[in-house]
Amino acid sequence: QVKLVESGGGSVQPGGSLRLSCKASAFALEYSALGWFRQAPGKEREAVSCINMDGTTTYIDSVKGRFTISRDNPKNAMYLQMNSLKPEDTATYYCASALVATANCDPPQFYYWGRGTQVAVSS
Numbered sequence: 001q002v003k004l005v006e007s008g009g010g011s012v013q014p015g016g017s018l019r020l021s022c023k024a025s026a027f028a029l030e031y032s033a034l035g036w037f038r039q040a041p042g043k044e045r046e047a048v049s050c051i052n053m054d055g056t057t058t059y060i061d062s063v064k065g066r067f068t069i070s071r072d073n074p075k076n077a078m079y080l081q082m083n084s085l086k087p088e089d090t091a092t093y094y095c096a097s098a099l100v101a102t103a104n105c106d107p108p109q110f111y112y113w114g115r116g117t118q119v120a121v122s123s
Contacts, residue, residue, distance in 0.1 A: 002027040002112050006095050009117030012085055016121070020080040022095030022114055030073035033103035035110055036080045038091035038119075048093070049080065050105035058105050062088070085121045092116040 004027075008020040020036065035050035049059045049069040057069055068081040078095060096110035103109040 004095050004097065004112055004114035006093065006114045006117040009093060009119045011120040011122070013123050014086055014121055016085050017081070017083045018085065018119060020082065020093055020095075020117060020119075021077060022079070023075070023077045024097065024112075025076075027097065027112060029071065029076050029078065029097055031101060033098040033100060033109070034069075034071060034078045035096050035098070035103065035105055036069060036078075037094045037096060037107060037110075038089075039094070039116075040091040043091075045094070045107055047105040047107065050103060051078070052103065053101035056102075082119070085119075087121050090119060090121050092118050 003025045006022050033052045036048045037045050038048050039045040051057045051069045066084045071078045094116045095114045097112040098109050099111045
């Protein structure tokens with residue numbers, strides 16, 4: 001059974017940092033586009049950042065320069081380094097994997113999803 005498991009969420013003050021991890025089992029991530037998505041209370045799920053099999057990345061404007069997505073194929077894992085966190089980053093963060101090597105960071109393109117990890121940024 002394919003499983004994606006996120007970890008690394010928590011509560012931080014504005015300006016703080018967190019590193020989210022996503023590890024997969026029963027599925028090799030290295031041939032797929034991967035992404036991080038988030039959903040804040042009362043809002044729709046939105047894409048945060050994606051990384052294709054070839055390493056190309058995309059970010060939403062609000063996290064550019066603050067977040068970094070990466071993948072570690074030997075560990076079958078992906079990460080999201082989040083720096084300079086803001087209250088508006090508060091959300092449940094989900095990792096996901098597409099079944100194709102390149103994706104446009106559009107949620108319907110992603111097939112496997114984790115259950116999420118919560119990030120809360122407040123003073």
